Ligand SMILES: O=C(CO)COP(=O)(O)O
């Protein structure tokens with residue numbers, strides 16, 4: 001049984017100064033691709049399921065799939081994480097299905113569209129932290145709303161996110177507020193907003209500091225050196241994946257993602273979890289388009305799903321190496337959620353702050 005909590009993984013990543021990609025799962029091929037990649041380079045794994053994934057695959061199917069993956073690869077620690085939980089009920093049911101980590105995204109209201117007040121975010125996140133930590137399960141919170149600093153638009157591309165114009169204040173996490181938020185909620189990891197957005201259309205040019213505010217990460221890390229930071233919307237949208245889709249009948253307008261070297265810069269400043277979904281979606285779609293274009297007589301799904309899985313494996317493997325998690329799986333001995341629950345109860349996992357603030361986590 002190699003299931004592990006996010007907190008234990010990120011503590012290890014911080015100690016050894018690396019980052020971990022978190023890949024989204026919806027089906028068996030994606031699960032196998034992630035695990036084959038991790039096995040090839042000896043990396044621990046974060047697999048995450050969105051609410052959409054849970055309703056697409058069915059909670060029971062997802063839970064059994066993760067059990068199967070952990071059994072096939074018993075030597076790889078696997079964290080199963082709820083991506084963008086929209087309220088306590090979503091997080092609680094994820095825990096019931098064996099997730100070892102949940103994201104309570106209180107930057108948006110329960111509709112996952114309307115930007116929430118700071119007070120609401122603190123209250124709902126704190127509630128989920130109390131519930132999850134008593135089960136030994138980790139919690140990621142989010143402060144600041146994802147969206148484009150180029151256009152000011154919130155991101156509604158993949159069905160959640162705000163559909164309108166936001167101010168820079170809303171699109172960039174405030175470092176002072178981040179300190180207060182971590183202190184008041186006791187989250188294990190904090191997702192911050194600094195110009196990334198979900199999906200393929202993040203930037204209309206290779207991003208610079210005006211539209212990808214890595215300085216916000218550096219400032220938050222300076223104030224919260226012991227808090228694990230999370231970057232959402234961090235697919236790199238590689239040119240070769242855009243090209244293969246377009247070469248085989250796709251119509252994706254030219255676009256730019258988050259360059260891997262910017263993520264590596266983030267990892268030097270406290271970023272420990274990096275969410276990547278779009279790159280894998282594009283890799284699979286490109287491979288499927290290619291097979292169907294080249295072999296129009298083909299009708300066995302395995303003929304295109306196997307190359308799709310292989311294309312995703314390559315992306316996952318590259319990210320494990322680029323973010324530095326490769327080589328660490330066999331160094332980690334997973335603690336049970338029961339052990340983690342005791343550690344939370346004892347206070348040893350409470351947020352540690354720089355001496356200057358003198359705050360302690362309320363939990
Ligand atoms: O942040 C993500 C999931 O929470 C995924 O981001 P991308 O769309 O950039 O892959």
Ligand SMILES: O=C[C@H](O)COP(=O)(O)O
Nearest residue numbers: 024050052053158198277
């Ligand atoms: O939001 C992050 C992931 O890309 C999941 O997207 P989804 O909600 O369409 O499953």
Ligand SMILES: [Zn+2]
Nearest residue numbers: 158160198199
């Ligand atoms: Zn999304």
Ligand SMILES: [Zn+2]
Nearest residue numbers: 198232233275
């Ligand atoms: Zn996200």
